[in-house]
């Protein structure tokens with residue numbers, strides 16, 4: 131039977147692929163010698179109806195995977211429900227979705243990192259070749275959460291163990307595909323760098339990438355949790371004249387003032403007057419509309435949409451648990467989104483950073499049509515991790531980004547559940563699991 135030229139080329143290509151390992155056999159492929167298969171390490175697991183810290187045995191890694199000795203992993207509020215509730219977990223899993231550490235082994239096809247590199251592992255990968263990466267939206271990289279889908283380790287009884295979000299974090303060892311790795315060449319402590327992989331990095335990216343904040347403008351940040359703190363700092367760095375922060379928790383308002391807020395408001399104290407208060411704060415120094423003033427002749431307040439901030443960054447999110455610190459006015463997180471629309475000036479920009487808030491928001495149709503605002507949303511604040519994280523590292527080294535003030539509690543792996551509880555209670559700002567060197 132005649133074989134077409136195309137078939138011959140295909141089978142030749144397949145042959146090359148199969149033979150490739152033999153070509154480098156003399157060099158002992160890293161996939162076989164450099165994977166640390168069988169390595170013992172400890173991890174915090176969500177398994178069955180609870181949590182536990184177990185010794186695990188590392189499974190072989192795939193060709194594009196990387197073994198990382200974890201230095202630190204910051205607890206994210208998003209995972210509190212998954213960790214602390216006692217529903218039956220379908221399979222043992224290492225929780226969290228960010229971390230940082232040192233590369234200790236790589237598969238034979240890994241190019242982005244080398245053994246010994248320090249790497250930040252953010253919740254958002256960047257492959258550089260998928261459709262969304264090519265649109266300039268690496269934050270929506272289609273590699274997100276897809277690999278490794280296989281178990282990375284075994285329990286002593288042979289049960290497979292998986293990683294949440296394809297990377298985990300609450301573990302002495304992380305196994306990730308190279309698309310998740312961002313090498314950083316710095317001496318900044320791991321407990322600070324790990325914040326760039328999730329919360330603080332999200333706020334920084336949102337204000338740097340999504341919100342086109344210009345110097346001298348008015349910015350409102352709704353929520354001064356770790357995400358909001360990143361946005362506050364980025365707004366300061368971009369030269370905003372006013373950074374008005376709305377936050378119900380007193381100790382968070384204090385930290386916000388230290389890292390870039392020019393004014394803080396308590397939404398519980400302001401009540402339903404919050405919208406008018408913020409618009410009043412942003413009305414500017416003159417009511418002469420022939421000199422840049424914001425008054426509107428028609429008089430009705432509904433027309434007065436030139437008032438209000440130029441940029442609003444909404445970083446509140448809903449409550450998964452009743453907080454032990456001061457609760458905000460709306461546990462669903464919908465009210466702050468609604469208010470953000472109402473007080474932002476016509477033509478202003480609103481950037482939203484919540485994650486999986488449930489419910490609907492409604493706006494007056496005529497304002498949507500005729501006095502609209504520009505909305506921005508994205509995964510992890512629109513982070514382009516390979517481009518942005520090294521920039522943030524330089525700004526930390528320069529003292530422009532304050533990550534020291536963001537780490538407010540440190541826990542060893544054994545006390546991970548306590549750390550997650552503190553984050554769920556909102557009694558600490560930045561809880562980090564740290565690992566001995």
Ligand SMILES: [Zn+2]
Nearest residue numbers: 206208328329
């Ligand atoms: Zn997160």
Ligand SMILES: [Zn+2]
Nearest residue numbers: 257260263271
């Ligand atoms: Zn991609």
